[in-house]
Amino acid sequence: MQTLIQAVGLVKRYGSRTVVDGLDLSIRQGEVLAIIGPNGAGKSSTLDMVLGLKKPDAGRVSYWREDPARYIGVQLQSTPFFPGFTALENMRMFAAFYGLRPTDSELLEHLGRCELGEAARTDAARLSGGQQKRLAIAMTLMHRPQLIFLDEPTAALDPRARREVRGLIRSLADSGTSVVFTSHDMEEVHKLASRIALICGGRIKASGTAEELLATHGADSLEELYIRLTDNAL
């Protein structure tokens, strides 16, 4: 399995506080990698460094190709839409950021695949929480990325919207797109992830499939494992 991104020995400090402390992380082709860990564990800083948003104080990030930005899609925790723009116009703007000029019918078809066809001409800010998340994900898929980062994609969504977003992630994985997502929902992580990396204290505390982790640590559930490993570290 090809390694898409390899981070070695990442360190990030804010003043005297070390948030990421010599962290190693690899992201492989075709996998659904869940990054979990308590708030303040270093997940966001790690992702920011991997995505080139922050410079590591030490360590190295290698990408599988020269121009990774063209092949990576990113959905942040917030749903960043242009104020006053419809779903279709937001899609058009973000497509343009990747040098694409899709026609309206292509955009509508793309929105339809994310079950947003009827909402295409609605102000993005007026969409429901689930629709906004799906639109944010749809925007990251416009340029057919090989790898997609989703930061807490189901946070603050109702059960129906969660199910819709999970379905979208599953269909992405089925189509061969590598997915990296963060979540605090262990059931969701168990259902979606082919590999899990638990970050705690700025380091990878455990990594593997859910079954490997449960067997290694003798836990009955991911939630139990999470609490046990993060308790020890705190």
Add this chain to the structure above:
Amino acid sequence: MLTIIRTMLVGIFRDAHTLVWTIVFPVAMLLGLGLYIDDADYSERLLAGVLTTNVLFGAAMVTAFYVMAHRNRGIYKLLRVTPFSTAAFIGANTAARTALTLLVSGAVVVMSVLALGVKLSGLGLALMLAILMIGAVCFTAVGFIAANLSKNESDVNMISNLISFPMLLTSEAFYSLQNAPDWLRTVGRLLPFHYFVEAMGAAVGQSVDIGDVLPPLGILAGFAGLCLGIAVYTFRWDADGAAYRAGKRAAGFRPGAEG
């Protein structure tokens, strides 16, 4: 780039606040003052004043609020992980704002000719177009700078007012500073709006001397370049983030990026 400019323009025209303050207000101000003070010389000054003030507030202040809204929504952070460059995004914003400025200015000029009887020469109109374009670029960049120096909406309001009002008050947009203290006129001369008004004032009217327009226009162009450079240099990806200069040097997708 064209797609982005076009989509931004659509967004601008859909925004009620922009429509009122950038389009309705200058036309109403021109007609209100122009019809009240029924004087041909003042009508010319009024036209120059309305055109330049509209650019100052429309480009600088509205841009500052737009940039802040985009930043706070995380749009710039997301933009940063795309292949689209920040400089190109600032350029697209500036181009959309310039296009809007030209459209509104066109309406103001037509109203001044029809309703106030202002007479303009062909050369003057061509020079006015050039002045408006350079002014729009300059003051849109000023709007970016105001937003870059701000962390929230209150800051934007305060900083854009701190930048815009001294420029307006030390200029001759609506009144003469002939009897004003020297220090006030000196302060005015240090600011780009002074040259914007001076160039526009020289271009409005029937007899236009290009020699009166080019020097202030050249200085305005210099300010535009300087302000654009500062706008790019101080650009911030997010409210808490480092300025663009530092961020660009520090990060970005680079194969084998090392700390």
